[in-house]
Amino acid sequence: MLQVLYLIFNEGYAVSAGEHIRRSDLTGEAIRLARLLHRALPDNGEVAGLLALMLLTDARRAARVDADGWLVPLAEQDRTRWDAAQIAEGVALLTGVLGRVAGGPYQIQAAIAAVHDEAPTAGETDWPQILALYEVLEGLAPSPVVTLNRAVALAMVHGPRAGLALLGTLDDDARMAHTHRLSAVRGHLLELAGDPAGARECYRRAAAMTANLPESRYLALKAAALAGGAAATGPVG
Known part of the structure; x- marks a missing residue:
């Protein structure tokens, strides 16, 4: 059930196809159902973790x-536009379960979202902590998407070449064959590494692969x- 709710939320937060980047009806319904589930199972750490993750992301x-x-x-x-009340609620939910019940993937993902949300500026993001959390998450629930995100964190801590090396381990993973995200992240890291031509080609490939028009x-x-020499801005979040 938790996985289904998270899939509904993700489809609403980042619509897979069409002219819109988000569908608030889907994210709102997923959060509503997660609240009901949390009320029914208040001591379930993963239910609390999923609700916290949704709130911290949707904020x-x-x-x-x-x-x-x-x-x-x-x-x-513009972080002043982030929903401070949702962030506070998500952090409180997470604080209430971390260290009290066994940690699970949704709790770890919520902790990652909390680190992003609590940073006053992008430059003050605690990337070493995020990298450590992704390493824990990969041990609990390994997947190519987790590895993809860990590559970004690794690049922010140890440099883009380290991130690119980790991305290389996904090239033969069939689960990444039909998603644009591997090319998009590789483009970002190549741009950070000072390879605008390589980054440009990856961005073009990613743009052609996604069915979401805004993305x-x-x-x-x-x-x-990049053809005009613009600087890196980073992946969307």
Whole structure:
């Protein structure tokens, strides 16, 4: 049940296809159902962790697009537009279960979201802590998506070449064959590593692979900007 709720939430937060980047009806319904489940099972750490994860992630919703509907990467989002009440509720839920019950994947993901949300600025993000949490998560619930995200954290701590080396382990993973995210993240890390030509090609490939129009436009714009020598801005969040 938790996995189904999270899938509904994710489809609402980052719509897989179409003209919209988000569907508030889906995220709202997933959060509502998670609240009901938490009331029924208040001592279940993973239920609390999932609700916290949804709240901490959804708290950034208003800042993810600008007035013209363009995607705004996490590092550039106006954090004053993040929902402080949702962040506080998510952190309180997480604090109530961490160390009291056995940790699980949703609790660890919520902890990662909390580190992002509690950083006053993007530059003050505690990337070593995020990397350590992803290492724990990979031990609990290994998946190519976790490895992908760990590569970003690894790059922020140890440099883009370290992240790119980890990304290379996913090249032959069939589960990544039909998603644009591997190319998008590789483009970002190549850009950080000072390889604009390689980054541009990855962004173009990622833009062609996603069926979500706002995300495709964002990635195509990243590719076009590199042709003009623009600096890296980071992945969306």
